[in-house]
Amino acid sequence: MLNELEKLHRACFPNKPWSAADFADLKKSGCDIIASQNGFIVWRVVADQAEIITIGVHPDARRGGIATAMLVLAETDAKKRGATKMFLEVADNNHPARAMYEHNGYKQINIRPKYYDGIDAILMEKIL
Ligand SMILES: CC(C)(COP(=O)(O)OP(=O)(O)OC[C@H]1O[C@@H](n2cnc3c(N)ncnc32)[C@H](O)[C@@H]1OP(=O)(O)O)[C@@H](O)C(=O)NCCC(=O)NCCS
Known part of the structure; x- marks a missing residue:
């Protein structure tokens, strides 16, 4: 499953692909992953806050x-x-x-200025 995820991630993020080992590390660190043939999402819940770590669709x-x-x-899970x-x-x-x-x-x-190789990061929130 993690090898399929590696392939799908590469299709979604060709410039910064993650390996199967990266996904295994995320799972070990307490993240949750849902993956299907065409999409994946990784999120983490810590106490009363949750975070989308990444999401991709082929x-x-x-x-x-x-x-x-x-x-x-x-x-819904969070x-x-x-x-x-x-x-x-x-x-x-x-x-x-x-x-x-x-x-x-x-x-x-x-906004986190110049967070990604000189590109600003936009921090977003949703009340659940
Ligand atoms: C961002 C991404 C995950 C969206 O996946 P998706 O399955 O196409 O998104 P959805 O079909 O659920 O889109 C829902 C709505 O979002 C908006 N939207 C999604 N993609 C859009 C686009 N390219 N341009 C404008 N609006 C868009 C639209 O309002 C869309 O509704 P509509 O199709 O009825 O108009 C996908 O483009 C992707 O994998 N991108 C590369 C990886 C990436 O950048 N991930 C996010 C990292 S933070």
């Missing part, structure tokens, strides 16, 4: 609601486990991802 399967469906699953807020960070120039998060009710709460 380029051939985008705009079909897969990311939204996976977000709902992660949010809420069930006591989280009241979901956070995430997204690069300022990642317009598809920012649009997808806004579509799902996330609001910008802060």
Whole structure:
């Protein structure tokens, strides 16, 4: 399963692919992962806060609601486990991802200047 995830991650993030070992480390560190043939999401719940670590949908399967469906699953799980807020960070120039998060009710709460190789990181939050 982790090898499939490695392939899918490379298709989603060709410039910064994660390995199967990276995903294994995330699981060991307490993150949760949902993966299907065309999409994956990684999130973490710590006490009353949760965080989307990453999300990706295969380029051939985008705009079909897969990311939204996976977000709902992660949010539902986080809420069930006591989280009241979901956070995430997204690069300022990642317009598809920012649009997808806004579509799902996330609001910008802060900016980390030049966080990703000179690109600002936008910190977003959703009350669960
Ligand atoms: C961001 C990403 C996960 C979105 O996945 P997706 O399955 O296509 O998203 P959804 O189909 O759930 O999109 C829901 C809504 O978000 C908005 N949206 C999604 N992609 C968009 C795009 N390229 N341009 C404009 N709006 C977009 C739309 O409002 C869309 O609803 P609509 O299709 O009915 O108009 C996908 O583009 C991806 O994998 N990108 C590369 C990896 C990445 O950048 N991940 C985020 C890292 S923080």
